[in-house]
Amino acid sequence: DGGITQSPKYLFRKEGQNVTLSCEQNLNHDAMYWYRQDPGQGLRLIYYSQIVNDFQKGDIAEGYSVSREKKESFPLTVTSAQKNPTAFYLCASSIPRAGGNQPQHFGDGTRLSIL
Amino acid sequence: QKEVEQDPGPLSVPEGAIVSLNCTYSNSAFQYFMWYRQYSRKGPELLMYTYSSGNKEDGRFTAQVDKSSKYISLFIRDSQPSDSATYLCAMIFPQAAGNKLTFGGGTRVLVKP
Numbered sequence: 001d002g003g004i005t006q007s008p009k010y011l012f013r014k015e016g017q018n019v020t021l022s023c024e025q026n027l028n029h030d031a032m033y034w035y036r037q038d039p040g041q042g043l044r045l046i047y048y049s050q051i052v053n054d055f056q057k058g059d060i061a062e063g064y065s066v067s068r069e070k071k072e073s074f075p076l077t078v079t080s081a082q083k084n085p086t087a088f089y090l091c092a093s094s095i096p097r098a099g100g101n102q103p104q105h106f107g108d109g110t111r112l113s114i115l
Numbered sequence: 116q117k118e119v120e121q122d123p124g125p126l127s128v129p130e131g132a133i134v135s136l137n138c139t140y141s142n143s144a145f146q147y148f149m150w151y152r153q154y155s156r157k158g159p160e161l162l163m164y165t166y167s168s169g170n171k172e173d174g175r176f177t178a179q180v181d182k183s184s185k186y187i188s189l190f191i192r193d194s195q196p197s198d199s200a201t202y203l204c205a206m207i208f209p210q211a212a213g214n215k216l217t218f219g220g221g222t223r224v225l226v227k228p
Contacts, residue, residue: 004158031214040123042203042218043159050213058215090158094214103149103205104216106158 002027004107006091012115013078013085021076021110023091032074033092033104036060043090049074078112086113118142121204121219130228134191138204138219141185145206145217148180150189153201153221162202163189194226 004025013019025032031050035043045058049068063082068074074093078085088111092104121138128134136150147166151159163178165171165187171178179188187206191198204219 006158033213040220042119042121042220043216045215048213048215056213058213092158102214103147103161103164104214105161106151108158109156111156 004091004093004105006089006107006110008110009108011110011112013112014115016080018077018079019112021078021089021091021112023074023076023107025072025074025091025093025107027093027105028071029093029095029105030071031094031104032068033094034058034064034066034074034076035090035092037088037090037109046076046089088112116141117220118217119204119206119219122222123220125223125225127225127227128194130194130196130226132194132226134189134194134198134224134226136189136191136202136204136222136224138187138206139185140187140206140217142208142217143182143185144208144210145185146209147207148178148187149205149207149216150176150178151203151205153203155200159203191224196226196228199224199226 007022033048034046047066049055065077091107094102094104119140150163153159168182175192177190201221203221205216
């Protein structure tokens with residue numbers, strides 16, 4: 001079955017610690033995205049990548065970093081600089097097209113909490 | 116003011132009723148519109164994807180777009196308890212960097228048996 005796999009499902013971070021969230025897709029999509037979702041709020045874009053070895057900051061990139069070494073993988077690191085990391089993190093992918101008319105498909109998220 | 120406004124609810128309806136959800140937006144450049152359903156502790160699932168003004172139907176779901184009023188709607192007929200979820204509207208304009216989606220805050224729906 002094609003889809004997007006996020007791991008772990010739950011993650012706890014200690015003060016001053018960096019943690020990495022995994023996102024893998026087997027949909028052969030070129031574009032991948034990371035969103036943060038807080039209670040009662042919509043999804044906010046952290047980073048996105050339209051092609052391997054290239055990525056761009058979204059609306060709330062401070063305190064986060066990403067890499068895109070393989071088409072199917074787009075890990076997100078939440079660094080110690082992110083002072084309010086408790087949230088639900090969602091990874092998505094899509095087929096980018098000129099004209100931007102492709103919907104995004106999502107994984108089932110990672111819930112990050114502070115210890 | 117947010118680019119996309121969506122009533123957070125919760126919206127509580129009896130089983131079998133019609134659920135009516137809507138979003139308003141301010142940027143007339145938005146051209147493509149999506150509705151996602153999100154169950155608790157799960158990722159959003161694409162329900163409907165529309166471009167033109169007018170109606171699009173898929174089973175019990177009807178999506179409506181009124182670009183002149185900058186208003187989109189989702190109707191769920193014969194609602195079931197399994198429809199209880201948060202519904203997110205999302206939209207995109209063709210020149211958006213990275214095909215970025217702009218989301219509403221979501222409406223929580225509760226269908227009571």
